[in-house]
Amino acid sequence: MDYISPFDEQLREAEPLAARTESLDGKRIALLDISKRRGDEFLDRLEARLGTAGADTRRYRKPTFARPAPQDLIEEIARDANLVVEALAD
């Protein structure tokens, strides 16, 4: 007996994780603040430590943690950076 599925059968499988990077040399690291309380403190610390290690970092910020990142922000990060660290918080 066939059934009508409540699932969307066309959905893509989850994308595999990108390969882990071997080295930070020559890589730009995006530090993404999701606008949650104290996320900036974590990123400040991380930015300082990465800076000491000679890494190139750039800060980005989602307008609100409650919603997905805007597409143009995702594209901007994808265009400008090689790696992303996203700071969850609370």
Next chain:
Amino acid sequence: MSDLTPAPATAAPDFELPSIDGDPVRLPELLSQDSSVRTCLLFAHADCPTSRLALRRLGPLGPELRASGTRLILVAEESAAAAARLARAHGVDAPVLAQSAPWSVSEAYGVVSVPTAVVIDSDGAIVDRIEGWDADAFERVLSISLGEEKPRWKPGCGARASETQGAGGLGAAEGADVTEVLEDMFERGWTDGLPVIPPTPENVERMLGERAADRSLGPVPPGMGEATLERVAACAVLAGCRPDYFPVVLAAVECVLDAAFNVHGQAVTTSPPGQILIVNGPVRDELGLNSGMGALASGSRANLTIGRAVRLVVHLTGGAAPTSLDRAALGHPGKLSFCIAENEEASPWEPFHVERGFDREESTVTVLAGDSPASISDHRSTTPEELAATIGWGAAGGWSPFMWPMEATSLFVIGPEHARMFEEAGWSKQDLRAAIYSEVRRPARELKRGETTSVVDEADPDELIAKWPSPERIQIVVAGGEAGRFSAVVGPSMSMDAAVLTRRIE
């Protein structure tokens, strides 16, 4: 004396079937790939619990079987996409072929029930055959150990080719009993944890009526499954809705999918919210929605199944299953179903939907994001001011006792007896809202604990801080039985940026 001479081997019928990778596979080529192994064709389909049992137990053993000289191949009586899903869901680590109607390969191999395993030697002769799930036979024929897991034996189900059309009211395959069908729904994951009604084409068609099955209400976050009317109808069937409930479900799903409602955030947050419905207008009586005694309780099919259908759309079509994409640390029981009908007849005020700009004779559904309800008892107040204070302070611990102001909406469900005290004093709904808003305030010094809000941080110690940032964050409906001095407040959903939205039910 019995005849111990083996029956002469039969030649395996030739076939060509598409693999789920898209390449066609022919039996002779398969056999010629490696003459040192034999081939085990395992016929199965997704609607058969015994097939799925066999796939779960045998499928992951593909590499082990191959190493010991048997090439396992799943021949699914399914489309390529459904075959891939079936294989994935059961961890099948072996080639998968897809077979469509008229099931000529099954017919050629005499497969009348599934699962059926047919073992072919490298010369193309059928040397063994196992029907149903028979762990002893599989261990013997395939030289493997299947462990002690029960069941060791289970009869199969009708193969697609042998199915009788239109069998069974619940959508049972021939020979399946009701329990088996319900268990099948659990195995597919088409559930919120409670038994469901199977979404057979007939059931879904009845739910849809004349509506276009492929019309879409949009993608459902967070998984972005497309909410076609057919899929929403499937959820309504699963939930146990009657077809005349479906317009309420559709209007609610349209609200839920409005970007302003931000169901995406609600669905994936670690906080608890569910999607709460409020129904107003004549549809309440037409469908038998309970707005009276036990309005927030169990017992009313219309309330429970409408609320459940909407949640199933988010949970199944949207993929927001708890522990999967739904990351709520605790959640709450209202995430199974939460549909309130306003007791407009017992309310001294304009109905909730009229306050929101609709005509009294229109039927509407409103959605808001919310946590679990907390009961507020008050048998002692003698003035409306006292009662408003009790009701307001009953909500003051919402989200956190020290989160002031709380950027969230609180929904107060005022019981009819409480409502009467306000009515007798001539209070409007706006009077009650204003009274709650101005009553529930605390000096900032009492709220300066740990990391509080910036409003409290920046306030003078004696400055009074209100619980809600504005009176508009206080929503009021009337529901419940005529007797009993109880109200309730639905827990707020903080930080979810979720608008309260109302739609007319068409």
